[in-house]
Amino acid sequence: MAFLLGMFVDKPEFITVLNDKQVEAGANVILRCEVNTTQVTVTWKKNGQKLNCLEGKHKIRLIQKLCCLEIQRVEDVDEGSYTVEVSNKLGSVSCSATVTVVINKWRTITRNSAEMVRSLRSYQVCDRVTELRFLLHGPIGAGKSSVINTIKTIFENRPFVNCLAGESGESVTLYYEKFTVGSERSGLLPFAFYDVMGLEEGQTRGAHTDDIIKALKGHIPNNYRFQDYPITEDHRHYNATPTLNDRIHCLVSVLPADKISLMENAVIEKMKCIRRAATELGIPQMIFMTRVDSVCKMTKDDVSKVYQSKKIKEKMQECSNRLGVPMNCVFPVETYHEQNQLNEHINCLILDALTQIVFWANDYAEKCSRN
Ligand SMILES: Nc1nc2c(ncn2[C@@H]2O[C@H](COP(=O)(O)OP(=O)(O)O)[C@@H](O)[C@H]2O)c(=O)[nH]1
Ligand SMILES: [Mg+2]
Missing domain, CATH: 2.60.40.10 (Immunoglobulins)
Structure with missing residues (x-):
């Protein structure tokens, strides 16, 4: 004073x-x-x-x-x-x-995470398959591994980092590895995720489009190591006669909200080519739009506001337009990328998206088993 x-x-x-x-x-x-x-x-x-x-x-x-x-x-x-x-x-x-x-909340998640976990745990999948299989594809750094880790984290109720997520510009997912949900101890769920090597520009880097399409059809064996060239039918473990159980039942395109505008057309074309193959096979397709916290501060501070953010809606629209997937098949998600504590809103977003892909994958399996 x-x-x-x-x-x-x-x-x-x-x-x-x-x-x-x-x-x-x-x-x-x-x-x-x-x-x-x-x-x-x-x-x-x-x-x-x-x-x-x-x-x-x-x-x-x-x-x-x-x-x-x-x-x-x-x-x-x-x-x-x-x-x-x-x-x-x-x-x-x-x-x-x-x-x-x-903007007015334009989509709501009516159930809490415990309810969604409970109903997913007791979900009865089509009796012609032992599990529903999901293939995650998208550019390097989109958050594919993080999505799988987050789903596993929720069902295990502890941080899960088994599916290597990384900062590097090169693809770290070399193997066609299956990730299950739940565990022997907590109870396995009949859902399996496959995360394919990042899609990079050109045919020679990242997973081959051909390989991913073969994976959709169930030809690629578990733990196959992606090569510089696409798999051929004479590969020792090539599955020449896949059953409905070996096939992918839902294709999930993973796109990062903060990089969608910068994504090369070549990568988008590669993803569209895979989508077309999935469409021909009748496989349902969805987009998980990751890294929502990096495009909207309001969402970063409180992820429950995701459906009130203009920015997020714009980015979802952009994902929808670029890949040609309708808006109601685009799900914004945040993953556990730095947090150690579980967060109800992060869980709800991922579980809501997971519930949708489970329904659609099961519809597909039911439909195929009738034919
Ligand atoms: N800010 C933010 N970063 C994320 C999110 N999800 C993943 N990441 C980060 O993005 C990078 C790439 O993730 P990763 O799962 O390895 O991508 P992948 O190459 O598609 O498997 C990693 O550094 C993650 O920590 C998210 O929701 N928000
Ligand atoms: Mg990865």
Whole structure:
């Protein structure tokens, strides 16, 4: 405190700071914080620039020690980072918060994770197959291994890292390895995942399109090591007469939300080629859009808001358009990539997507067993 111009003045400090706000378009929002003194000058900034205060849009007030900025009838252009700078002769402090425009929750998950786990554990698969098989394909770093680890984590109720997930730019999935869900101890579920080597540009890097199509048909043996050339029928373990049980019952394309815009057309074409083969075989197809936390801060902070995020919806639309899969077959997910604690909302997103692929894979198996 200092004695200035005949009065005591405190160096400005925040008692409370601004909070991030999520607001529906058309509503008003108030950003507020409290300072320790009334002897201050307050400046508001938006995205680092002095706020262009518009009549009928912004209302700036200093009520005692409370600094407020009201934004009326919020629109997309009002989104951004807002900073309040509070100063006097003794110093200045600032704090920031973001305003995000949200959309009406356009999809809901009605059950909690325990209910979904219970119904998946007791799910009866078509009696012509011992398990439903899912093939995950997509570019390197899309999060395929992480999706499998997350599903295993949920059913094991502990972090699971058996399916190697990595940072490297090269594919780390060399083998056609089967990942089961559950364990002998906790009970095995009749679901199996296969994660194929990352699809890279060109035919010679990553898994061959031919190999993936052969995997769909059930020709590729478990633990096959992908080669620089596609598998041939004279390979010792080539399954020349696959049964319905050996086939893939649902193809899951894994696309990273933060990289979908940058994905080379060549990789997308490779994925579409596999999709066409799946379509010809009648195999249902879905998209898991991963890494949702890396495109939307609101979702990163609270993944339960995923279906209120414009950004996520835009990215889902982009995945849908680029691969030609309808929106209702696109599922946004976050995986356990850094967390050690299980999170109900992460679990719900993945379990909701898993439930859908289980239903569709089983429909496919039922249909094939009738023919
Ligand atoms: N931020 C974020 N990172 C993720 C997520 N899922 C996976 N990752 C990271 O993305 C990288 C690639 O994941 P990985 O599962 O190895 O991808 P794969 O090559 O498709 O098997 C790893 O560093 C993961 O930790 C996610 O939901 N959010
Ligand atoms: Mg992998």
